[in-house]
Amino acid sequence: MNTLRETLRELASTLRDRPDEIVLDVGAGGELLVARIRLVATLLLMLMPVINLLTGGGVDESLAGFAGTGLGTLLAWLWLILARRKRRYSWLPFVTSASDISMETLVLVLIALQSPAASLNTVIVWSCYPLSIFATALRNDGRVTLLAGLLAIVQYGTLALWVFANAHGQPLVSPGYGEVSVSNQAQRMILLLVTTLLTAVVVYRIQRLVLQSGTDTLTGLPNRSWLMHRVPRLLESAQRDQRSVALAIIDLDQFKRINDRHGHPVGDQALRHVVTVLGDALADGETLMRVGGEEFVLTLPHSMGPAWERMESLRQRVADTPMQLGDAEGGGRPDAERLSITLSAGLASYPADGTDMSALLKRADQRLIVAKRGGRNRVVARA
Numbered sequence: 001m002n003t004l005r006e007t008l009r010e011l012a013s014t015l016r017d018r019p020d021e022i023v024l025d026v027g028a029g030g031e032l033l034v035a036r037i038r039l040v041a042t043l044l045l046m047l048m049p050v051i052n053l054l055t056g057g058g059v060d061e062s063l064a065g066f067a068g069t070g071l072g073t074l075l076a077w078l079w080l081i082l083a084r085r086k087r088r089y090s091w092l093p094f095v096t097s098a099s100d101i102s103m104e105t106l107v108l109v110l111i112a113l114q115s116p117a118a119s120l121n122t123v124i125v126w127s128c129y130p131l132s133i134f135a136t137a138l139r140n141d142g143r144v145t146l147l148a149g150l151l152a153i154v155q156y157g158t159l160a161l162w163v164f165a166n167a168h169g170q171p172l173v174s175p176g177y178g179e180v181s182v183s184n185q186a187q188r189m190i191l192l193l194v195t196t197l198l199t200a201v202v203v204y205r206i207q208r209l210v211l212q213s214g215t216d217t218l219t220g221l222p223n224r225s226w227l228m229h230r231v232p233r234l235l236e237s238a239q240r241d242q243r244s245v246a247l248a249i250i251d252l253d254q255f256k257r258i259n260d261r262h263g264h265p266v267g268d269q270a271l272r273h274v275v276t277v278l279g280d281a282l283a284d285g286e287t288l289m290r291v292g293g294e295e296f297v298l299t300l301p302h303s304m305g306p307a308w309e310r311m312e313s314l315r316q317r318v319a320d321t322p323m324q325l326g327d328a329e330g331g332g333r334p335d336a337e338r339l340s341i342t343l344s345a346g347l348a349s350y351p352a353d354g355t356d357m358s359a360l361l362k363r364a365d366q367r368l369i370v371a372k373r374g375g376r377n378r379v380v381a382r383a
Contacts, residue, residue, distance in 0.1 A: 028083075030138030031093050035083040037135070038100070039076040045069045048124065068107035075099055093139040097148040100132040105155040116163045117174035120185060129156065130195040137202045140210065145203050149196025153189060160185045216290040218268060219275045224291045231357045234299060238350055246300040246307030246349040249364040253342045253376040255294040262339075266325060270341055273323040281317055286310075297361075304349040308381040311345050315379055318343055342377035344368060 046069045053062040079096045082089060104125060112119035129152045136145040163172065164182075172180035214226035222230065231247070238245045252274060259267040271294065278288055278298075285301035298314075300307045322338040346367030348360040367380040374380070 030140060031096070032080075032083040034096070034135050034138050035076070035080040038096075039073070039080050042069055042073040042076045046073065067110060068103060071106075072103045075103065093136075093141055093144045094147055097132065097136050097139070097144050098151055100135070101129065101148055101151040101155065104128045104132065104152075105159060108156070108159055112159065112163055115174050115177075116167065117172040117180045118177045120160055120163055120172065120180045121174060121177035126156075126188065129192055133192070133195050133199050137199050137206065140203060140206055142200055142203045142207070145196065145199050149192065149199070153192050153196075156192065157189055160189075219272055219290050221275060221296075222287065222289040224289070227289045227291055227297055228357075230287065230289075231297075231299065231360075235350055235355070235357065235360075239355075243301070244303035244349055244351070246302050246304060246311075246347055247360045247364055248298040248300065248307070248311050248345045248347050248379075249361065249368045250296040250298060250343050250345045251368055251372070252294040253344055253372075258339070258341075262325070266339075269325075270323055270339070273321075274318055274341060274343065277318050277321050278314055281314060298345075304347065304352060304381055307347055307349060308379060311347060311379045315343055315345060315377070319377060344371040344376050345379045346371055346383075347379065347381040 046066070049062040049066045049069065053059065079092070079099070082092055083096075107125050108119045108122070111122065111125070133145065133148050133152060136148045139145075163180075174180075214222055214229070216223040234245055252270070255267065255270070258270055271290075275288070275290075278296075282288060285299075287299045289297045289299075291297050298311070300310055302310060319340070319342050322340045325337045325339055346364040346369070348354060348364035348367065350360060353363040354360045367383045370383040371378050371380040
């Protein structure tokens with residue numbers, strides 16, 4: 001029971017909060033995929049009013065379908081253009097999802113103006129609601145799913161209330177769609193709610209899998225996979241805003257000696273110790289990633305001078321905070337041996353040392369080698 005409660009609490013938090021950057025990066029690809037599918041779908045949907053007209057459907061209903069799908073196609077072109085741009089618009093998934101739901105409601109409203117019963121009993125148009133809600137799973141953002149689901153429920157519910165209110169107690173009947181019942185409309189509302197909840201769970205599972213693939217299991221830090229997604233975005237943002245960004249490659253000194261002398265559990269404890277010491281001192285905009293055994297990458301929103309000063313203060317903080325030997329979870333007795341740990345770092349800055357991640361990592365690694373050869377426990381920014 002406690003496990004279920006914790007899972008539901010985590011699910012609610014995941015769907016409410018802004019996703020991690022790597023999740024949003026994957027979601028940006030999903031937004032582009034949805035944009036392409038949307039354009040193809042709207043083009044295909046334009047055939048439906050034609051089919052309806054050729055098979056004996058009403059002219060007014062067909063015209064409403066043409067109007068809705070025509071406007072939807074124009075919007076689909078616009079959303080595809082924005083989704084294909086290299087700059088990622090954080091608002092785009094929310095706007096496109098709301099647009100999809102609202103377009104479906106608009107088509108139903110146009111139908112309702114001609115045949116109220118048809119607007120509430122049509123299956124084809126209504127089915128676009130759950131399809132649009134399901135499509136939000138590709139954005140990897142639970143907030144988008146909840147927005148789409150809430151809009152669908154509110155808009156369709158409002159339409160149904162309006163149609164029933166204007167019926168003045170008279171039966172709502174259409175020759176092609178039958179009689180409208182309150183029970184049927186209530187079932188549709190429940191289906192929209194279930195669709196939203198089911199899609200939200202799918203989004204939650206996708207986010208968990210993506211985060212696990214981008215998280216180091218030992219330290220809980222972002223890993224190399226996260227680095228490959230995050231740093232290029234960071235450099236694009238720096239280029240757009242014309243600002244500097246520094247990147248440091250950090251390596252723990254004599255780490256192999258710690259493993260050989262004290263064993264791998266103590267080595268793991270040392271890694272977590274350094275991560276804790278550094279993590280407690282990191283400021284906004286500074287991100288630490290573990291990319292190898294004892295190797296880390298730190299991004300700093302500074303030019304080279306301030307970045308060196310910042311990295312030097314972090315190096316000193318680690319050197320001044322020895323680790324108390326104990327169990328693998330980091331505990332220990334007050335009289336236990338204390339192990340001093342130091343680190344070396346090489347710095348590179350954008351755009352002075354390179355304009356892409358590969359160039360910056362290469363230059364920072366060269367300077368890390370200089371720091372190691374110079375005696376370790378130092379930060380090198382010029383070499």
